[in-house]
Amino acid sequence: MPKITLHKNGEVHVGEVKDNTNLVVRAGIRQFPYPNLSYKCGMGKCATCRCRVISGGEHLPEPNWKEKKMLGEKIDEGYRLACQLWISHDIELSQDVD
Numbered sequence: 001m002p003k004i005t006l007h008k009n010g011e012v013h014v015g016e017v018k019d020n021t022n023l024v025v026r027a028g029i030r031q032f033p034y035p036n037l038s039y040k041c042g043m044g045k046c047a048t049c050r051c052r053v054i055s056g057g058e059h060l061p062e063p064n065w066k067e068k069k070m071l072g073e074k075i076d077e078g079y080r081l082a083c084q085l086w087i088s089h090d091i092e093l094s095q096d097v098d
């Protein structure tokens with residue numbers, strides 16, 4: 001099971017999720033990483049769920065057009081939209097203020 005490590009407001013939250021999990025969908029049903037993951041639309045339109053990938057990003061697919069549109073150059077700094085990701089491998093993310 002993928003292990004998720006989320007850095008948020010100086011704290012570290014760790015949990016395991018099922019294979020092929022969307023973290024925003026999980027938070028929406030109040031399971032880890034709820035309540036620590038910020039999100040709004042769940043549709044790639046607001047960038048509230050923006051995270052910087054610290055490790056494990058090599059397993060993710062290339063950013064989709066919504067991520068490219070919302071994140072622009074931030075993609076080169078390792079940012080992704082959590083609502084657009086289905087996680088199947090361990091990943092470490094930061095939603096700390098940048």
Ligand code: FES
Nearest residue numbers: 042044047049083
């Ligand atoms: S929650 Fe709005 S872009 Fe991900």
